[in-house]
Amino acid sequence: MAVDLRTKLGHVELPNPILTASGCAGAGRELAQFFDVAKIGAIVTKSVMLGPRAGRPTPRMAETPSGMLNSIGLQGPGIDAFLRRDLPWLLSRGARAVVSIAGGSVDEFAELAARLSDAAGITAIEVNISCPNVEDRGQVFACDPQAAATVVEAVRARARYDLPVFVKLSPDVTDIVTIARACVAAGADGLSMINTLLGMAIDTETLRPVLAGVTGGLSGPAIRPVAVRCIWQVRKALPDVPIIGMGGVRTGRDALELILAGAAMVSIGTTIFHDPSACIRVLRELDEELARRGIERLTDVIGLAHEPRTAQGRRLSGNVR
Amino acid sequence: MTDRDREPGADPVQVQMRGTVLTVRRVDAYHAMTVVAPGIAARFRAGQFVGVAVGGPDTSMLLRRAFSIHDVRPDHGGTVEFVFAAVGPGTRWLAERRTRDVLDLAGPLGRPFPIPRDPVSCLLVGGGYGSAPLFPLADRLRSRGCQVDFLLGAASADRVFGAQTARRTARSAVVTTEDGSMGIRGLITDRLTQVIHEARTDVIYSCGPMGMLRQVTTLASRYDIPVLTLVEESMACGIGVCMTCVLPVVGEDGVTRMVRSCVDGPVFHGDLVRWDDIGTIPFDALGAPGWKPRRQQQAASSGPDDGAAAARPAGAATGPRAEEQGHGG
Numbered sequence: 001m002a003v004d005l006r007t008k009l010g011h012v013e014l015p016n017p018i019l020t021a022s023g024c025a026g027a028g029r030e031l032a033q034f035f036d037v038a039k040i041g042a043i044v045t046k047s048v049m050l051g052p053r054a055g056r057p058t059p060r061m062a063e064t065p066s067g068m069l070n071s072i073g074l075q076g077p078g079i080d081a082f083l084r085r086d087l088p089w090l091l092s093r094g095a096r097a098v099v100s101i102a103g104g105s106v107d108e109f110a111e112l113a114a115r116l117s118d119a120a121g122i123t124a125i126e127v128n129i130s131c132p133n134v135e136d137r138g139q140v141f142a143c144d145p146q147a148a149a150t151v152v153e154a155v156r157a158r159a160r161y162d163l164p165v166f167v168k169l170s171p172d173v174t175d176i177v178t179i180a181r182a183c184v185a186a187g188a189d190g191l192s193m194i195n196t197l198l199g200m201a202i203d204t205e206t207l208r209p210v211l212a213g214v215t216g217g218l219s220g221p222a223i224r225p226v227a228v229r230c231i232w233q234v235r236k237a238l239p240d241v242p243i244i245g246m247g248g249v250r251t252g253r254d255a256l257e258l259i260l261a262g263a264a265m266v267s268i269g270t271t272i273f274h275d276p277s278a279c280i281r282v283l284r285e286l287d288e289e290l291a292r293r294g295i296e297r298l299t300d301v302i303g304l305a306h307e308p309r310t311a312q313g314r315r316l317s318g319n320v321r
Numbered sequence: 322m323t324d325r326d327r328e329p330g331a332d333p334v335q336v337q338m339r340g341t342v343l344t345v346r347r348v349d350a351y352h353a354m355t356v357v358a359p360g361i362a363a364r365f366r367a368g369q370f371v372g373v374a375v376g377g378p379d380t381s382m383l384l385r386r387a388f389s390i391h392d393v394r395p396d397h398g399g400t401v402e403f404v405f406a407a408v409g410p411g412t413r414w415l416a417e418r419r420t421r422d423v424l425d426l427a428g429p430l431g432r433p434f435p436i437p438r439d440p441v442s443c444l445l446v447g448g449g450y451g452s453a454p455l456f457p458l459a460d461r462l463r464s465r466g467c468q469v470d471f472l473l474g475a476a477s478a479d480r481v482f483g484a485q486t487a488r489r490t491a492r493s494a495v496v497t498t499e500d501g502s503m504g505i506r507g508l509i510t511d512r513l514t515q516v517i518h519e520a521r522t523d524v525i526y527s528c529g530p531m532g533m534l535r536q537v538t539t540l541a542s543r544y545d546i547p548v549l550t551l552v553e554e555s556m557a558c559g560i561g562v563c564m565t566c567v568l569p570v571v572g573e574d575g576v577t578r579m580v581r582s583c584v585d586g587p588v589f590h591g592d593l594v595r596w597d598d599i600g601t602i603p604f605d606a607l608g609a610p611g612w613k614p615r616r617q618q619q620a621a622s623s624g625p626d627d628g629a630a631a632a633r634p635a636g637a638a639t640g641p642r643a644e645e646q647g648h649g650g
Binding site for chain 2: 031057061076
């Protein structure tokens with residue numbers, strides 16, 4: 001491999017930019033039968049909460065054109081079981097662990113950050129303020145810049161100083177840049193975008209909503225243009241803030257599209273359900289896409305689409321042998 | 322069931338592979354597809370399923386379709402057969418596949434049917450094409466010296482799958498149809514008690530619609546006959562990461578958990594599944610709204626790592642498995 005795929009997650013260097021998206025990879029264990037979980041940039045775990053959580057009733061899922069709706073509702077074992085069972089397994093495999101946390105209150109987020117800071121071996125924290133499948137539909141923290149900032153401040157205060165804190169943003173807001181700015185001002189080291197879009201499907205046979213929870217989060221290739229737009233807007237406003245991009249990435253080409261918009265890392269989500277080995281395939285494809293364009297370093301193309309065409313040509317020509 | 326304790330991901334075996342379609346044939350109201358997939362055929366045990374990607378490489382249908390494996394054969398290095406009803410765009414696409422087309426398969430997935438240690442009398446109850454996974458099970462049971470009886474049923478004759486094979490291979494085979502077009506008019510559950518008595522059934526294996534599984538479990542429990550049910554919950558991934566196929570199941574510790582039918586099942590002890598609560602989150606399920614770990618109630622009396630342990634009722638089994646999220650029956 002000629003292409004240097006190294007990238008930065010805050011101050012932490014990752015060997016490559018391909019991550020799993022929270023909620024689509026468990027804590028890595030189930031995917032290990034499909035690929036070596038240590039080979040990708042990091043495993044982003046399913047959002048962990050303080051206590052165990054049963055989630056929402058079934059049906060929890062509906063297939064939609066090039067996408068799906070889910071209303072899982074953050075089912076999970078809670079932080080104790082996660083730290084005792086899931087995290088040690090992930091670390092024993094040599095994988096880098098980005099732990100996603102979710103809470104119903106600012107205090108819960110803060111306590112989770114503290115608990116994770118006591119555990120050794122975590123690469124970063126991703127603060128999920130934007131799950132659409134909780135009682136408030138993610139409205140409280142994801143849509144209000146002040147509330148989002150309060151959570152980030154609390155997490156940053158309790159998280160170990162050297163642990164990067166990324167905040168996962170919802171696209172279902174009037175102006176994502178306002179939320180992004182508030183999170184960064186409150187101490188976020190980076191931003192993850194996008195979470196699912198709130199959607200709904202109705203079964204025309206039963207004449208009722210498909211999902212027991214009525215609404216759910218839309219994901220998959222159908223939402224990729226929304227992800228590209230959000231990443232573009234935030235990168236333009238905050239060019240120095242690292243972004244984990246996600247939303248409908250299916251191929252190395254798709255990953256490159258998000259990188260060109262400004263993502264320094266790319267998470268693979270719903271595509272894992274279709275192709276459990278997608279992460280390692282996208283990594284290979286991204287490497288090929290970059291090599292084919294004569295690009296030697298991934299960092300050369302992060303946000304490149306923002307630059308005028310002439311500058312792009314000049315900048316790339318320096319790297320082409 | 323030796324498979325129970327297998328660490329997911331511990332085996333470096335190939336689970337996802339490309340398989341070449343050998344045949345697609347129409348079987349009454351259903352389709353049976355045979356695919357060359359030696360890796361799946363070699364590891365298959367009755368009750369397991371395959372996850373099939375549909376629609377080709379640029380498909381707009383992202384979710385894999387899960388099908389119970391109906392048959393494996395050694396030809397062409399190893400073939401796998403599954404049965405489906407072409408009712409939606411994904412299954413219609415599958416039905417249109419032809420010999421030499423290539424499919425993306427994952428399997429064998431899920432936990433297989435446990436097999437009795439002793440040569441007992443087994444009744445295999447199948448609704449519609451839910452009978453498909455019962456035939457490799459019947460072979461396995463017979464090879465262990467078990468008696469095998471079949472009770473099959475469906476709405477009409479063309480929806481009863483495998484009646485001929487059942488009649489040919491089993492000690493007895495009773496067929497019911499709702500319209501009386503084959504066998505006895507009525508429902509499977511109308512005949513269950515009689516068949517249990519005549520066959521002196523020791524254990525029941527069942528697959529079919531949830532309502533049928535619930536009733537089979539209820540009826541069998543009157544006679545203290547254990548029921549092993551293979552559930553058909555809709556799945557998005559089939560490999561345990563999406564959390565869509567959950568149902569409430571009581572664990573060995575007496576605690577109800579929302580467990581994944583793909584990796585903790587699809588086979589469950591019928592009496593541990595809370596059939597009436599499927600489609601809900603039972604109020605007493607682990608992590609249900611309002612659920613509190615005992616640690617919080619008892620304040621400072623236990624350490625920070627006792628949360629999950631304290632969630633168990635006093636005196637319950639305390640093996641490491643007992644606290645696993647998503648532990649099934």
